[in-house]
Amino acid sequence: MRRLVLSLAALTAAPALAQSGAPAISVDTLKDVTKTLSSDAFEGRAPTTPAEDKTVAYIVERMKAAGLKPGNGGSWFQDVPMVQMTAENITPMTFTGGKAPVSLAYRDDMVVSTYRVTPKVDIRNSDVVFVGYGINAPEKGWNDYAGVNVKGKTVVVLVNDPDWQTPTNQGLFEGKAMTYYGRWTYKYEEAAREGAAAVIIVHDTDPAAYGWGVVRSSWSGAQLELDEKGDHLDQSQAIGWMQLAKAKQVFASAGKDFDQLQTAAKVKGFKAVPLGVKFSVGFTNNIKRQASKNVIGILPGTEKPDETVIYSAHWDHLGHCTPVKGDDICNGALDNASGSAGLIALAEAQAKAGPAKRTMVFLSVTAEESGLLGSKYYAGHPIFPLAKTVGGVNMDGLNVIGPAKDFVVTGYGKSELEDLMKPLVEAQGRVMKPEPNPERGGYFRSDHFSFAKLGVPMFDGGSGEDLVDGGVAKGHAATLDYIENRYHKPQDEYDPNWNWMGAVQDLTLYYQLGRQLADTPAWPNWYKTAEFRAIRDRSRAGAGAGQ
Template sequence: MVGFTALLAAVSAQAAPPKTALVPRPATPAISVQTLKDVTKTLSSDAYEGRKPVTPAEQKTTDYIVQRFKAAGLKPGNHGSWFQPVPLVEMTAQDVSPMTITGGKTPLSLAYRDDVVVKSYRVTPTIAVKDSPVVFVGYGIVAPERGWNDYAGVDVKGKTVIILVNDPDWQSPERIGLFEGKAMTYYGRWTYKYEEAARQGAAAAIIVHDTEPAAYGWGVVQSSNTGPQLELDEKGDHADQSDAIGWMQLGKAKEVFASAGQDFDALSAAAKVKGFTAVPLGVTASVSFTNTIKRQASKNVIGILPGKTKPNEYVFYTAHWDHLGHCTPVKGDGICNGALDNASGTAGLVALAEANVKAGPGKRSIVFMAVTCEECGLLGSRYYAEHPVYPMATTVGGVNMDGLNTVGRAKDFVVTGAGKSELEDMMAKLVAGQGRVVKPEPNPERGSYFRSDHFMFAKLGVPMFYGESGEDLRVGGAAAGHAATLDYIENRYHKPQDEYNPAWDWSGALEDLQLYYGLGRSLADGAMWPNWYKTAEFRAVRDRDHPAARTKQ
């Protein structure tokens, strides 16, 4: 979902250095450039049709990964099988009515796609929200550890909640504030807002789209929330979710508030202040649509290098194998090959498997997992985290890869979502050993930490490292690195032009992979149980599930 340019973050100056055990520095492995080239070139060839899940290309893709895992010397990672089935359900909203707002000064009819987008996680053929009282719940956050509850004193069961995007201090120029300033926390992510609204019993949850705090335009909202939508196919058909979820254009939200006799800007400002009380608007909302439902399944691919002395403790490496498949043609090319995103990360997974097997087993087991459906909402990693082959409570931590550096060695290194876990301190020592420096993430407000597969482990308390080369290249400096970033974003990201290039410079990828190897091997050969910093959203789960981690300060 996010390529190498999205991995620009920094170690937070606010985080106190934790009391961790000394980190052994593993010998630098021989990582095969030829493996990186071969796997990337193969998986991103037209023969693999863009590697879209639940298409004929999936079997070819997963069989190839198994072939490479076997050749590397791994064992099947799911009780004798290389695969973990991931059940999916595809839903397509049809016959979507306008969203009507009644009971105010002026009745409003908001057009589907242009004014609002709506869909549902509930696997049911018919969705109907009728005359549902509308409540403005500010940022829709319940964060007891920060003393914040936007739902305090209000019952929203069966009601429609309108929610602001991002979190309350997103306009802070620094990373200082109750919600870490301009750096988005998970409370600011749209997925959290829908989850919390469902927990509160809301019939519908509508987020107000504003380009700056969302970090993307209405066109992205439109394309991502219309058409076929994949979700995990689970018992209960997601009946615990809201009937309808969606987004509303900022201008239309202001019209709704005006019809209710309220000032949108004034209430939005009030919602930034601790102690904000939700505001019933005195109007009702209605919307309806039908769902076409198709049940199917995809696969995660899992290999393992069993540990010598602690085989029931696990260190993970992850990368997603999927991409977009056939897509909108550009100059006659209609296959989104996904060479960088993420054939290259999958190649890194294979290369790290080879290096670890050559080095011999660690004390702990090392798991290599190529996950499905990252591009459709992190569904493969989410399914694994919620249905783990190996218990999350005995999973030590690990590294996720989503696009390798193919533009040359960099002087700097960045950590996406920095200031969260002790893995960052371990990695900082390894980075220094390469004569490189850690630099700040230029756009932490985009919430990149929550947009790749490590996040699903994090939600359940397991620290997974996510970071990569920065833009300050050893040849060409920051100007060359930034130009490469822009070129990728503008010309290749999620387009048919993300294709294998034999002229790529893999030297930067090799340096990063040596860091990933070093971090994973330190965990596999050590005894530490890295934890989250005290202020991290995921600390409580780790403390609950692993006593050794809980003793850390």
């Protein structure tokens, strides 16, 4: 889940808001679907488990009832080939050769995994190099790997960008707004390109934007990756995280000052620092290859059925996870049973309004929590060509605390979809704003990013923190409560006292934007300054478009 949305029991649920040009969004549907998918009977909806079969069957049942048709040549499903790897027999991470050996215990101090489909990982006495933020960005004149050879070595990396503490969005790496260079996925990708044997990210709650509990839950147990040719053997042997306090111990043992080097890493021209210690870790992998499923329902277009508008939401969550007070099911009520409920509610509303000129696609994707795998696979193997995909809306968590005065856009300033959405937001008496916490990297943390990377504008936005009842103070407190106490934990459970009025407002906007895209000849593009503009232009030119 990318946008840490408001989540706290609040007012009693209110009736659906009717709005000009949009049928009412069913609150009953929102409640029923969220409650069902997040019940213990669905065991946290982990892909490739028996709970998946139950989950996708329920989604198909609701899509049929809403009036959708199967979206993949008569089938409701797109198989997504996956490989599941469960690390077992994990030895502690050890750093030796310094003043004193430092040992890190699995889960408490570190987590470790691999992208490689291999039965065993055994790294012994690998040289350790601190590479700062682990960024190689030629266009910015920044290369943390310059002048150092890390092939076969272990790199220790800081999370986020060098300028993440900047109070504004101005800076080489967009100030406090995280760029893709700040995401942990990028750190591993770049280290692999540099030939590193292992990559360990130092966890720090503020720049990571979530606590250690989130890392532990997400990285414990079975891990999924797309099952692709080559078994990902071009990736590093081991990837993982370690607690900040343990990182400081490692640096102290190496005779280095962690805080001093962390500060130095923020400055252009930083040079990687060999620590003079050796890294070891080992584990075996229980490997299981099987397909998961994306669910696809459509409302066929009447005039241009080959042109499509997409609504997307991920159905998966973490399944069984680290127990809290004896509860080991991460139910994922907000993340993302609520978004799945929104997808069904929109399908009902659009079907009730009748078919549009273009085809509407309702895409329920798998394995978002494992790295956007379902949407990544669809974008790479689209049922409907991306060159003829107009755009759409992604939903990852709905507002369940009540109406908000503001509407925040993730990745604000990137696409012309914002120009279409702004008057709709203003018609609700609300103000459209950039996301208040761009340092959390929300733009790269949900399924719209899989489409954006391949040029398709997908809108991602929702209620902000300025609540009608309680203002920013109450809204921000709710956000923090969710991040600290519920996000990726068993406490993300359905609450019958949630207030769905804010969700209905947002879904009404999604309805209107989707209907506008599907009923007009518009082809919204990225703004000229957006990093995805060039690929969209090439894609549209290849499709014979005039723009």
